[in-house]
Amino acid sequence: MMKIKRVFLGIPLSEEIKDKLHPVLISLKDTNLDLKFVALDNIHLTIAFLGNVDHAQLDKIVADYIELLKEYKPFTIVAEGIGAFPSLSKIQVMWVGIKSQELRDLIQESESLYNLEQKEIIPHITIARYKSAKGKSILRKEIERNKDLSFGTQLVDKIILYESTLTPEGPIYKILKEFIL
Numbered sequence: 001m002m003k004i005k006r007v008f009l010g011i012p013l014s015e016e017i018k019d020k021l022h023p024v025l026i027s028l029k030d031t032n033l034d035l036k037f038v039a040l041d042n043i044h045l046t047i048a049f050l051g052n053v054d055h056a057q058l059d060k061i062v063a064d065y066i067e068l069l070k071e072y073k074p075f076t077i078v079a080e081g082i083g084a085f086p087s088l089s090k091i092q093v094m095w096v097g098i099k100s101q102e103l104r105d106l107i108q109e110s111e112s113l114y115n116l117e118q119k120e121i122i123p124h125i126t127i128a129r130y131k132s133a134k135g136k137s138i139l140r141k142e143i144e145r146n147k148d149l150s151f152g153t154q155l156v157d158k159i160i161l162y163e164s165t166l167t168p169e170g171p172i173y174k175i176l177k178e179f180i181l
Contacts, residue, residue, distance in 0.1 A: 011045040014154040034132040048110035075102035079151035095124035
């Protein structure tokens with residue numbers, strides 16, 4: 001039987017960005033709202049969620065990205081501001097915004113390569129999920145207060161193909177392949 005892996009392409013975050021993010025996460029936790037936080041060690045930037053793949057598909061993904069990433073050199077991302085999906089009036093996901101034209105291009109090329117859901121590209125780092133209807137006004141105030149906060153810059157010199165294993169305690173990520181830019 002072929003082993004299926006749940007995979008995505010992503011960028012690990014620098015300690016600098018994580019360190020600057022930490023006080024904001026503490027502040028959000030102090031609201032005592034029903035937020036499900038992404039563990040600081042697991043916080044990353046997703047380029048493309050590729051879903052469940054078998055060994056042959058995984059080999060093709062690796063070959064595709066070896067080719068695609070030849071045209072990329074190391075680039076800088078800027079982590080700035082807190083926002084929410086789908087909107088401030090209907091908060092389900094809280095995120096930190098990421099600015100980088102190279103990253104936008106890479107996300108777009110990945111979506112085209114694998115016919116992924118074509119939607120507006122908003123590069124971001126998911127920091128928490130919110131399922132409750134209670135306390136949205138408090139969350140909106142927190143988002144508004146931090147909408148322009150800078151979390152620093154990072155040089156992106158590698159892209160990672162991760163395997164994600166879902167557990168009741170949260171996902172476990174394993175590096176399958178590192179692509180050096």
